[in-house]
Amino acid sequence: MRTGIATVCLSGTLKEKMQACAIAGFDGIEIFEQDLVTSPLSPGDVRSMAADLGLGLDLYQPFRDFDGVAPDLLKANLRRAEAKFNLMSRLGMDTILVCSNVATATIDDDAVRAEQLAQLAGLAGDHGIKVAYEALAWGKHVNDYEHAYRLVEMVDHPNLGTCLDSFHILSRDWDTAPIEKLDPEKIFFVQVADAPKLTMDVLSWSRHYRVFPGEGQFELAKFMGHVVRAGYSGPVSLEVFNDVFRQSDVDRTAVDAMRSLIWLEEQSAKWLAGSAEAAEGGSAASRRRYPMELATLPKVSEPAGFNFAEVKADDTARLEKLLGQLGFGFEGRHRTKDVQLWTMGQARVIINEQAASHAEPSIAALGFDVDSPVIASARAQQLKAPVVARKVQADEEVFQGISAPDSTEIFLCQGSPDGTAAWTREFGEGLEHRTPSGGPGAAAVIDHVNLAQPWQHFDEAVLFYTSALALEPQPFAEVPSPSGLVRSQVMTTSDAAVRLVLNLAPVQQARSEVRKTYQEHIAFAVKDLVATARAARDRGLEFLQIPANYYEDLDARFDLDPGFLATLQELNLLYDRDADGEFLHFYTATVGSVFFEMVERRGGYDGYGAPNAPVRHAVQYDSLHRT
Numbered sequence: 001m002r003t004g005i006a007t008v009c010l011s012g013t014l015k016e017k018m019q020a021c022a023i024a025g026f027d028g029i030e031i032f033e034q035d036l037v038t039s040p041l042s043p044g045d046v047r048s049m050a051a052d053l054g055l056g057l058d059l060y061q062p063f064r065d066f067d068g069v070a071p072d073l074l075k076a077n078l079r080r081a082e083a084k085f086n087l088m089s090r091l092g093m094d095t096i097l098v099c100s101n102v103a104t105a106t107i108d109d110d111a112v113r114a115e116q117l118a119q120l121a122g123l124a125g126d127h128g129i130k131v132a133y134e135a136l137a138w139g140k141h142v143n144d145y146e147h148a149y150r151l152v153e154m155v156d157h158p159n160l161g162t163c164l165d166s167f168h169i170l171s172r173d174w175d176t177a178p179i180e181k182l183d184p185e186k187i188f189f190v191q192v193a194d195a196p197k198l199t200m201d202v203l204s205w206s207r208h209y210r211v212f213p214g215e216g217q218f219e220l221a222k223f224m225g226h227v228v229r230a231g232y233s234g235p236v237s238l239e240v241f242n243d244v245f246r247q248s249d250v251d252r253t254a255v256d257a258m259r260s261l262i263w264l265e266e267q268s269a270k271w272l273a274g275s276a277e278a279a280e281g282g283s284a285a286s287r288r289r290y291p292m293e294l295a296t297l298p299k300v301s302e303p304a305g306f307n308f309a310e311v312k313a314d315d316t317a318r319l320e321k322l323l324g325q326l327g328f329g330f331e332g333r334h335r336t337k338d339v340q341l342w343t344m345g346q347a348r349v350i351i352n353e354q355a356a357s358h359a360e361p362s363i364a365a366l367g368f369d370v371d372s373p374v375i376a377s378a379r380a381q382q383l384k385a386p387v388v389a390r391k392v393q394a395d396e397e398v399f400q401g402i403s404a405p406d407s408t409e410i411f412l413c414q415g416s417p418d419g420t421a422a423w424t425r426e427f428g429e430g431l432e433h434r435t436p437s438g439g440p441g442a443a444a445v446i447d448h449v450n451l452a453q454p455w456q457h458f459d460e461a462v463l464f465y466t467s468a469l470a471l472e473p474q475p476f477a478e479v480p481s482p483s484g485l486v487r488s489q490v491m492t493t494s495d496a497a498v499r500l501v502l503n504l505a506p507v508q509q510a511r512s513e514v515r516k517t518y519q520e521h522i523a524f525a526v527k528d529l530v531a532t533a534r535a536a537r538d539r540g541l542e543f544l545q546i547p548a549n550y551y552e553d554l555d556a557r558f559d560l561d562p563g564f565l566a567t568l569q570e571l572n573l574l575y576d577r578d579a580d581g582e583f584l585h586f587y588t589a590t591v592g593s594v595f596f597e598m599v600e601r602r603g604g605y606d607g608y609g610a611p612n613a614p615v616r617h618a619v620q621y622d623s624l625h626r627t
């Protein structure tokens with residue numbers, strides 16, 4: 001698959017954008033006109049810079065408001081087009097995108113449009129230029145890709161074809177199956193963009209909220225599958241108008257973009273194989289060859305569970321105290337590193353004492369159980385995940401580590417069917433075989449981990465965990481807090497053995513700043529939360545204090561047994577209930593940017609106590625701002 005990206009996706013100058021695209025590994029770019037018009041580089045400079053960087057200049061765009069106009073305007077439009085064709089020859093470019101008219105069309109007649117497009121195609125032919133006609137979703141008269149294609153067929157000129165843009169097609173819910181019937185010779189270009197499903201006018205949606213594939217909710221693998229089956233083999237190019245990407249670090253955004261295409265390529269191949277199998281059965285179907293070759297990635301299945309969570313701090317005393325009060329046991333120190341192992345049931349927490357001096361406690365790493373750490377790591381690296389280097393001594397478990405967009409280190413660990421971890425023997429002989437002792441925490445596991453995301457890397461993080469770790473994004477929620485609305489994106493495995501919650505904190509810029517005012521947590525599930533809470537209270541645990549108003553509201557909503565309600569209030573427990581079951585939980589006070597949560601899931605309750613999240617945010621805000 002030939003990969004491409006439009007310069008409009010990125011921040012910076014044309015030169016910075018081109019350099020970032022080359023470093024990220026794109027085959028070609030679309031030059032967005034404004035980036036050239038505002039550049040000090042001459043067309044010749046751009047041409048030679050692209051050649052030096054090994055970047056194809058695949059598309060010049062956009063050329064607006066050409067078709068369906070009155071005769072005098074047509075003349076002006078053809079003159080304007082010729083100027084661009086001459087410019088393109090100096091750039092060494094041969095394909096221009098022409099969008100369907102959104103503003104100046106006064107004649108709604110396909111015969112007239114076709115006649116005018118024929119004139120454009122003829123002029124383009126004289127200059128050796130190909131015109132790719134694209135239906136914008138908000139085009140005045142042409143807003144459907146099949147309509148645009150019909151016009152291309154009517155004109156039937158070798159220099160006129162169509163451009164398929166997934167956003168314009170999927171935002172309007174047009175059926176993508178008919179793409180297969182298009183003549184591949186007449187598909188001159190394919191643009192891809194994903195988007196969250198929003199209800200708003202389609203122009204605003206398109207200009208501000210497009211995201212890279214895998215970061216939104218469109219069925220892009222299916223779209224691409226139809227494109228491949230049509231026989232198209234030209235560039236597949238990202239065209240993502242997004243307010244955040246346009247102001248984020250250009251190199252980083254280009255890598256995020258490249259990751260999305262690598263992932264989409266694999267997903268498209270998978271969709272094709274799946275749909276061929278469903279239609280025809282057997283392996284003959286999956287051996288079918290198409291002109292577009294789709295690369296694959298090392299295959300991984302979703303992780304089986306959390307292997308460990310690691311918290312890092314300069315002064316670890318407060319963390320040790322908190323874990324001890326929660327019922328965790330100290331298992332020992334690592335034989336060569338300054339790290340401690342604490343466990344409760346099958347939940348393992350590492351306290352890392354190797355933090356920079358004065359570093360406040362924060363979540364530093366997460367371990368996931370996978371079938372094959374090497375294959376999972378190969379996949380992540382092919383998806384351009386940065387590798388985490390860890391010193392290992394002889395005879396120690398080698399951890400495959402990658403760095404997530406928020407800089408959390410992700411370790412891919414060898415899972416075991418009984419939930420034990422071989423590396424624990426490095427903390428003490430025989431630890432790896434020990435079964436958890438009794439008490440309310442005996443069956444404890446890590447239930448979920450909640451990570452705060454800096455605003456400019458949120459979409460990147462969703463794609464990272466989707467593509468590298470095979471987690472599935474769930475519909476996102478918005479939780480009110482005193483400092484703003486917190487966007488909350490749950491990512492899970494299909495069996496919910498891994499639940500990761502990404503929270504987009506309002507306002508703050510860097511992760512370090514996010515963490516000053518916005519906290520992250522690790523949640524553990526136990527069988528008996530009331531007993532766990534009582535034992536923790538007896539050990540002196542500082543609970544997050546829940547206001548009395550909350551319990552009054554709880555009673556109004558759920559009509560709880562008075563004795564049970566009193567227990568909840570006495571222990572600062574929160575409660576939720578839905579059709580599937582019940583949820584009890586409590587939070588500890590925060591140390592640095594970390595706090596812990598204990599949960600009990602009753603029945604088939606699958607949520608996170610979302611109605612209680614605003615209470616938690618408000619109480620945490622209050623304790624942070626109390627002097």
Ligand SMILES: O=C(O)c1ccc(O)c(O)c1
Pocket residue numbers: 061062097099134136165191206207239
């Ligand atoms: O929003 C626009 O105007 C615009 C321009 C060119 C495109 O290819 C496109 O998809 C949208």
Ligand SMILES: [Mg+2]
Pocket residue numbers: 134165191239
């Ligand atoms: Mg487009």
